[in-house]
Structure formats: C-alpha cells, structure tokens
Amino acid sequence: MRFLLTCLLLTLAFVPRVAAAQTVETPAEALTRDAAEYAKLFAVPQEEAERRLTALEASVPVTDEIEARYRDRIAGISIQHRPDFRINVYLTGGDPVPDETLQLGGMTVPVAFRTGARASRDRVIWAVTWHQAQIRAMFTRPPAMGLDPRTGELVVLITSGEAKSGVEQWRAKVEAVAGVPVSIRVVDHVDVNLSAPPLGGARLEGTSPDDGKRYLCTSGFAVTDGTRYGIATAAHCLDQMSFIAPDHSEVPLDFVGQWGWGYHDVQIGTVPGPLAGLFYADTARTIERPVTGSRTRDQTRAGDFVCHRGERTGYSCAVVELTDFAPAGDLCGGACLPTWVTVSGPTCKGGDSGSPVFSGTIALGILKGATYRPDGSCAFYFYMSVDYLPQPWSLVLGATPTLPGVQPPLPPVAPPEIGARGQP
Known part of the structure; x- marks a missing residue:
C-alpha cells in the first residue's frame, strides 16, 4: 500500500x-518552449528568442559582479527588450562609467551605464523597511510600494480616489517621510492572495x-x-x-x-x-521539467523573462517588473516586507497560489498573490523567492527520485534581515 x-x-x-503520455523535458527543450513564448511577446524569430534567453541566464553572474563592483552606487539593474536587447545599469553620482559589451549565449549584449540616480537601491529598500508604517498611515488604504530599478525611485501605488488631492502633493509628502526619490503611480487595484x-x-x-x-x-x-x-x-x-x-x-x-x-x-x-525535482510546465500537465538549479531574489532583474504554471491559468510567461515589492494591505499577517517579486500580467487567477515560477529548468519562486484592476483583469502577480524556503527545507534536484542522503538538495538562502543589503 x-x-x-x-x-x-x-x-x-x-x-x-508511469504514464506514457508524460514527457520530461531536457533543459534544451525547456528553453525552446519558453523561447516560443518570448518570440510571441517581443515579435522576434524563434532563434533570436533562444539566443536572448540563453544570454539572460548567462548574464546572471555578470550582473552579480557589476552590482558588487558598484555596490555603493547601484540604484538598479534591468533588462531591456525593446527597441534593442541590452542590460541597463543605473548608478548614483555623476562620475561616468563607460559602456561595455558582453559575449553571452552566442550574441553580443550591450551593457549601458547611466548615472545621476538620487538614491541607491539600499537606501530605497531601507526607506521602505523603516518608514513603511508611516507611509501606510498617510493613506486611507495602505498602498503597495517598491523600488523601480529602472529609475532608482520608490514607487508608491495609490488609487484614483487618493489621487484627487493631487499626485504631486502626495509625492512631496511621501518623499519628505522616506527621504528618497518617490514616484506616485495611480492604479485602481486590489491586491489579493490567489487561493480560490x-x-x-x-x-x-x-x-x-x-x-x-x-x-x-x-x-x-x-x-x-x-x-x-x-x-x-x-x-x-x-x-x-x-x-x-x-x-x-x-x-x-x-x-x-x-x-x-x-x-x-x-x-x-x-x-x-x-520525490524527484520535477514540476509540470504545460497547461495540460503532460510535460514535466527537472529542477536543475535556482536563482535568488538578488540575482533577479527587472525585465527577466519568467514563466509559471498555475492550475487555473496553465502555462504562461511574462517579464519581471519589480524585485523589491511590498504588496498593499495586510497580506502578510500584517504589512509585507519589500521582498516580493512582481511579474506583469495578464495571466493570473485565484487557484494559482503556490504554483511554481521558473525560467527553463531554474526555480525562482512560489506564487503568492496578484493585483487586479477594477474590471477583474490581472495587472501583475507576485511571488516569494525560493531563497525563503524555511530552513532546513530546500529544493530537490533532478528527474529521478532520490533516497534520503543520496543526493544533496540545493541549500536554502538565509532569511532576510534588516540591513542585509547595506545601510543608507
């Protein structure tokens, strides 16, 4: 039994x-499947889409090194897909940094450095961590907020009702409390967990x-x-x-x-x-993928192309928007910390909670919730990075079931602490 x-x-x-209809994809096959979704979204040939996704994965250690090199100046790193494919690095200060070119995945990838950001990523994250309660108390409905790595600003999402008193006034008020540059975005939305x-x-x-x-x-x-x-x-x-x-x-x-x-x-x-480290990667649940590795939240960039497979919405792919996001309301037993990653819609529905978020055969996260527009459409979903699996639990690798002690799992990353990214 x-x-x-x-x-x-x-x-x-x-x-x-055991079922003949089941197929376990190789990493190369997984890349091809995800690239087909990328090709549709960005209107590029399949071959170009595969080169870009290969380059994206190969660029992770490169952007890690860039962030370490300019640790005190980093405001954000993002991936640009249009009009051309490149990596953008936004830095504080006025000292110029020459652009670079990288050979990644069989293609040349430009790295563009922009200077002049008013605050580093660390300062913005600290601002959310220390002033979140004050900012939330300013609004009728506690807003969502997070770092926009494309601008280095603290983004605060408010409703049109709140905006009637003036977006610029709200920006000035929040900026006075947070002490970092602020961008106010008016989005009528509701953040919810995706159980259904x-x-x-x-x-x-x-x-x-x-x-x-x-x-x-x-x-x-x-x-x-x-x-x-x-x-x-x-x-x-x-x-x-x-x-x-x-x-x-x-x-x-x-x-x-x-x-x-x-x-x-x-x-x-x-x-x-x-258990083996397999997960379903298609809507019909006939195709599985092995987990071959993981990517931490710190290694995830705005603009990364990721996929998820939910029971209600099936398999879909989109781009990462924010990597330091605190959802609105009290979805985390109270206020959420700015540790969540958002991915653009339009695919999310109740019942997708807990679903795997991945890139090829690389595990990224576990889906938590979504932000819906007034018409019920999905603006974006957000997930918990696999960094934060509770110790001593960690991911299982590979397509073959392993007995305890035979194959070491991926080690978990230590939970976040205040100031883990540095102090302002």
Missing part, C-alpha cells in the same frame, strides 16, 4: 513516469473546516529536509490539502507547517517516499 501511495503521488506531481474556491504545477484541493467548502491551490516544487520529502505551496492555502490525481482520486499531504509572515508565504506537506 505504501509503495502504491508513493507512486500515485509521484505520478500526480513531480515524478509521473476550489482548484496547483499540480492540483491541490482541501475542505475548509470553517465553511465546509472545497478550495483550490497549486503545488510548487519538491522539497526535502534531508530525511523527509514533501511539496511546497502557499501558506494561505488550507493546511490539509490533497493531490487530485488524473483519475480524480485524492492523495492527502501530511501537513508539516506554514510560514506566512512578512516575507514568507509557504507551507509544506510531506509524502511517504522520496
């Missing part, structure tokens, strides 16, 4: 090797003890603490969830715990056997 249960779990979520009435890469369902209704989420990545194996999803999903197999049978997860404050939105449920 234990063997049968384990096989069923693996078949449903991460190691579905019932419906995760795989489908998760559970019955709420409060109202007796069925609720839906999406499973994220396979994780391990070195002895146990489990599935990570969003903390705001129900504690007791089950996989819904293709034949509609249910396999319950053994709830370990949930972490849902400040910078966390993750829960873990275990299964009685080892």
Whole structure:
C-alpha cells in the first residue's frame, strides 16, 4: 500500500513516469518552449528568442559582479527588450562609467551605464523597511510600494480616489517621510492572495473546516529536509490539502507547517517516499521539467523573462517588473516586507497560489498573490523567492527520485534581515 501511495503521488506531481503520455523535458527543450513564448511577446524569430534567453541566464553572474563592483552606487539593474536587447545599469553620482559589451549565449549584449540616480537601491529598500508604517498611515488604504530599478525611485501605488488631492502633493509628502526619490503611480487595484474556491504545477484541493467548502491551490516544487520529502505551496492555502490525481482520486499531504509572515508565504506537506525535482510546465500537465538549479531574489532583474504554471491559468510567461515589492494591505499577517517579486500580467487567477515560477529548468519562486484592476483583469502577480524556503527545507534536484542522503538538495538562502543589503 505504501509503495502504491508513493507512486500515485509521484505520478500526480513531480515524478509521473508511469504514464506514457508524460514527457520530461531536457533543459534544451525547456528553453525552446519558453523561447516560443518570448518570440510571441517581443515579435522576434524563434532563434533570436533562444539566443536572448540563453544570454539572460548567462548574464546572471555578470550582473552579480557589476552590482558588487558598484555596490555603493547601484540604484538598479534591468533588462531591456525593446527597441534593442541590452542590460541597463543605473548608478548614483555623476562620475561616468563607460559602456561595455558582453559575449553571452552566442550574441553580443550591450551593457549601458547611466548615472545621476538620487538614491541607491539600499537606501530605497531601507526607506521602505523603516518608514513603511508611516507611509501606510498617510493613506486611507495602505498602498503597495517598491523600488523601480529602472529609475532608482520608490514607487508608491495609490488609487484614483487618493489621487484627487493631487499626485504631486502626495509625492512631496511621501518623499519628505522616506527621504528618497518617490514616484506616485495611480492604479485602481486590489491586491489579493490567489487561493480560490476550489482548484496547483499540480492540483491541490482541501475542505475548509470553517465553511465546509472545497478550495483550490497549486503545488510548487519538491522539497526535502534531508530525511523527509514533501511539496511546497502557499501558506494561505488550507493546511490539509490533497493531490487530485488524473483519475480524480485524492492523495492527502501530511501537513508539516506554514510560514506566512512578512516575507514568507509557504507551507509544506510531506509524502511517504522520496520525490524527484520535477514540476509540470504545460497547461495540460503532460510535460514535466527537472529542477536543475535556482536563482535568488538578488540575482533577479527587472525585465527577466519568467514563466509559471498555475492550475487555473496553465502555462504562461511574462517579464519581471519589480524585485523589491511590498504588496498593499495586510497580506502578510500584517504589512509585507519589500521582498516580493512582481511579474506583469495578464495571466493570473485565484487557484494559482503556490504554483511554481521558473525560467527553463531554474526555480525562482512560489506564487503568492496578484493585483487586479477594477474590471477583474490581472495587472501583475507576485511571488516569494525560493531563497525563503524555511530552513532546513530546500529544493530537490533532478528527474529521478532520490533516497534520503543520496543526493544533496540545493541549500536554502538565509532569511532576510534588516540591513542585509547595506545601510543608507
């Protein structure tokens, strides 16, 4: 019975090797699939899209080095896709830095340095960390806020109702409190977690003890603490969830715990056997990808092209907007820290909570919530970086189930601390 249960779990979520229809993509095949989405979004040939995505992945250590080199001056690093493909670096101060060219993924990638930013990234993040409560108290509805790495400004998203008293007045008021350059954007929106009435890469369902209704989420990545194996999803999903197999049978997860404050939105449920590091990467759940690595939030740039697979919306790809975002309201057991990453819409719906966010076979995060416009359309979604998996849990690698102790998992990154990025 234990063997049968384990096989069923693996078949449903991460190691579905028994069904003939299942396909495990190689990293090259994953690149091709994602590049097709990039080609449609940016109207470039498939070959160009593949070169660009290859260059993007190869550029991660390069931008890490640039950030370290200009640590005291960095206001932001972003990826530009139109009218040409390049990396933009925005620096404080007036001392010029010559542009560079890089050979990445078989193509030449320009790196353009712009100077004159009024505040560094560290100063803006510190401003949000220390003055968030004051800024939130200024508005009728606590606003979302974050760093725009394309301008080096603190972006505050307010409603049109708040804006009636004057956008420039609000900018001056917030800037006086924060002590950094501020940009006010008027966006009528509602930030919500994406759990939904019932419906995760795989489908998760559970019955709420409060109202007796069925609720839906999406499973994220396979994780391990070195002895146990489990599935990570969003903390705001129900504690007791089950996989819904293709034949509609249910396999319950053994709830370990949930972490849902400040910078966390993750829960873990275990299964009685080892898991492979596989996740669904297509809408129909017939194609799986192995996790071959991860990318930290610090390594993620505005303009990065990423994908996710949610139970309600299927497989879709878009670009990262902000990498230091604090959602509006009290979605994190109170105010959220500026540690969330936003990705542009239009694809997000309730039930996608907990779903994997990835680039090729690189794990990036676990989807938390989304911002909706008044007409119900998705403005953007936001996710928790896999950096913040609770210790000692970490990602499992590879397409083959491994026994405890046989294959070391990816180590987790230490949780964020105030001042971790430096002081203003």
